[in-house]
Amino acid sequence: MVWALKLAALISVVTTISIVVILIRESIPFFREIPIWDFLTGTTWTPNFNPASFGVLPLIGGTLLVAVIAGVTAVVFGLASAIFLSEYAPDKLRRIIKPILEILAGIPTVVYGFFALTFLSPQLQKIFPEMIVFNALSAGLVMGLMIMPMISTLSEDAMLAVPRSLRDGAYALGATKFEVAMKVVVPAALGGIVASFILALSRAIGETMIVTLAAGASPNMTFNPLESIQAMTAYIVQTTLGEAAHGSIQFQTIFAVGMVLFVMTLAMNIVGRIVVARWSEKYE
């Protein structure tokens, strides 16, 4: 019977190998046509035009633009929430607020996409009249709302791990609560905080439905958040839904783009874990 359990555990290894094999095997025909260097450094992405151009940078740029907006939003509010929960909130209040924040993490992403497109974009258009409906800004802000609980939970865990004696030492020297939080607790928990940020950013890069619904389908090289962009994940979904025939070069692109996405998120997750392991202080 133990072999059956072992087999169950091995499925995870098989899954990883399959992902790598599939992404490589399905994108090989594409890279026979388009040299991998042109793919990675090209600045025009027009797979359906004639002649077609397959430079992936606009998709990467679009993904990063949204992810950076989301990351900044989430780190500001997430970190402040974490400091409040770990340093200020009485236990009773913590027990009410934490589950509410966790609801945010459990809402399906298509709901966030709907919210960004039908609520936030029209509101933002009142502030920026020149902004079009599909834009990087509202997608990024809503995505920030989605990943904020991740940053706040992981950072709070890191702060709670800072021993009481460090805080007491600072209080004994006459520090105020804010000074203890910013000069003692946050620096001591910095490893966990940085890791939470990297992991949340990786989550933002891989998120699909918000950018598909709200950020648009125009692969622009732009840093202007009011413009429409196309993220890597959105490109994959939009192509799956489109008319590209299975086996055509347009269809093969989704595996090549998927490979870029996989490598980026994997690298960030590994860095995040190394930061946790190396940088976090060990208190006895």
Add this chain to the structure above:
Amino acid sequence: MSTVTDPIENSSDVRRSRNDRNMGFRRLRDAFFYLLFLSSILVGIGALIVLLTDVFISGFRFLDLDFLRNFPSRHADQSGIRAGLVGSLWVISMTAAFTIPIGVGAAIYLEEFASDNWFKRIIQLNIANLAGVPSIIYGLLGFAVFVTAFGLGRVVLAGALTLTLLVLPIVIIASQEAIKAVPDSFRAGGFALGATRWQVVKTIVLPQAIPGIMSGIILAMSRAIGESAPMIAISALVFLTFSPAGPFDRFTVMPIQIFNWAAEPDHDIRDVAAAGIIVLLVVLLTMNAGAIYIRNKFQKRRD
């Protein structure tokens, strides 16, 4: 003669505290940041309230029994979520049927049987990495393996197998935590009575770990039922006017239908999307309430 400088006297913190004898300023700064941190949390909670209110107000007028009974239609007031609801229930029950034995089995192996060597470490590293892979990548995997290579086509079974791979890491990690939390003295007690490793796992460890395992499973299923991207890669169908009757039928799920409605420029159809979201959230809420109920029941018995 060289002047001896006192390191403490000259350290910047001491100088600063000398300079700011003004305790009032520090108190004020404290109060200011207290309010700032508190309002950050309120922004998050406020956004949640705005989101739910917006969805409810938009979708409420389309929410009736016909909405659950009808298939999607070009006319907003005749449109319904039946195909997605039935499709989601099919996919989720099959996903649960695959995920529970595999996920719990893997966790039992890793915690109770595997020796702590390179093999276990590789599997553990793998599971941690898989948990961070974007869901659309699982969609590509499922499409290439289950739909194409296995020749299943775009059917319920292919969707369920894809979601199984997607949520397995969640179930395995949660089950491992639950099993780890069972104190070693319990196992030792079992062994002292002459029980085998299997008997200890079956009669002592698992019953203790079940509440934790259950919440992991429900969490994973909640994640699975809300997944859109991989399901679009598998099913692709966004406009389906029949519901699946078996594992080899074509299907759609609630999130795909919501996505499709939300992407329409027509405002009435977008409100239909909101009605769909309400149904999806009610299903999620029911599942989570069930999880809490089950956990309480099991925990009471244990006390």
